[in-house]
Amino acid sequence: MKCDLQLDELPPPAPVIAALRQARRALLACHEDPDPDCVGSMLALARGLARRGVRVTTVCPDPLSTALLQLPGAESVRAPAGLGEEGPWDTGIVVDCEPARTRDAWPYLASAPVVINIDHHETNDGQVGLVWVEPEAAATGELVFAVLSALPVELDPAMACHLFAALQGDTGSFQFDNTKARTLRLAAHLVELGASPGEISQALYETRELGYVQLTGEVIRTLRRSPDGRIAWVHLTREMVERAGLRDSEVEGFVRYPRMIRGVEVALLFRETSDGRVRVSLRSRGRVDVSQLATRLGGGGHMRASGCTLAATLPEAEARVIALVSEALRDGSLPRGEEHAPDLGLSQSDQAIRADLS
Missing domain, CATH: 3.90.1640.10 (inorganic pyrophosphatase (n-terminal core))
Known part of the structure; x- marks a missing residue:
């Protein structure tokens, strides 16, 4: 037509x-x-x-x-x-x-x-x-x-x-x-x-495997909040995914749960990937432009929904991203610094691709 x-x-x-x-x-x-x-x-x-x-x-x-x-x-x-x-x-x-x-x-x-x-x-x-x-x-x-x-x-x-x-x-x-x-x-x-x-x-x-529904409860039990209640996050380990019998492509969407909590400005999901990295999903209610945060971490996206992948352990990724979000919320603006800095967790393979594109 x-x-x-x-x-x-x-x-x-x-x-x-x-x-x-x-x-x-x-x-x-x-x-x-x-x-x-x-x-x-x-x-x-x-x-x-x-x-x-x-x-x-x-x-x-x-x-x-x-x-x-x-x-x-x-x-x-x-x-x-x-x-x-x-x-x-x-x-x-x-x-x-x-x-x-x-x-x-x-x-x-x-x-x-x-x-x-x-x-x-x-x-x-x-x-x-x-x-x-x-x-x-x-x-x-x-x-x-x-x-x-x-x-x-x-x-x-x-x-x-x-x-x-x-x-x-x-x-x-x-x-x-x-x-x-x-x-x-x-x-x-x-x-x-x-x-x-x-x-x-x-x-x-509206159609999910039983393992996804069971995994939802497990993910929600990992919920944590910052002392002021403005940041909330959950995580997803390889063990959790494997126990549920799911593939990486079938475990998206869990970031919605910390985002729906009253008072939360930025919600985060940290997911261990099969190649040993950590995929981070960032969601904002508008006070923080998470696309700028994601860009600094080698990713990208939109003001209210962005993502990045870090070459780090789960605890390292959580500490790094939560510190960055906390500073942005405290200052009302993004911290200054060099974008795509290697010490922010951009993997070597992604660095090589970006270098080839520049």
Whole structure:
């Protein structure tokens, strides 16, 4: 069906549209720790390009969760290993992140003569290729819809499902204050095109393994608060994940519990990863811009929702991040210092990728 809704507030840059119209073989990638916005946006854009005759390959550096695999076409998303056999590509497309967060997929993307980066994170410095970074968008899915409209590509029900999932994911099911009237108009339009809010919500948020529900109680029992009650955090160890019989991709979302406590300004989740690092999720009620904190720690994101990964033990990561958040709350501003400093826990592999991009 024709994209007859126009997002005039979000016009795609002409060079990006021109490059996409010229693409013949495209590699699309999303970020580590995939979420509905990055996966939904990538799948919608890939399907749209395929409908224009482009040969597309989709890749994610981490496995998709069982929930995300319910999205149409998600089973085709590749891991970076062995990806070189499918090249070469004339266009590399990074969706919903800066290139460094595609990790092992980045060398393949960078091998393409044209690299395009479409994102809505304000921490994306936009230094690689043809870049469209629009922080005003509630989700990268809004930007992908604008791109598909400009190409133009007619949306089918599968693409409507992808983009609705993207919007729903990054707006907290339309509860966060990044939900604009434009976002709701687009969501309604996607429903008209065939997206089913009930089915998408059931697949992404209302269907979990028994181990996840049991793990929820265990995670909540790790809850701690700062003396003034403005910081609350929980943690998730490898032992806890393994005992629940879950994969890393199936243990997201627990940061919501410390965030809902009255009086908490910043909520944190510390999760040990399978490679010995600690993944940190940061959520703010608005007093602290956690995207700046995450950037200092080698990550990024949004003012109220960000993340980073630290090369540290769980106790070290907790002490480091809580001290940084405490200082930001005490001073009412971020501590001064050199961004991406190695002693803040950025892993050597991530440092190498960032150095290659600079």
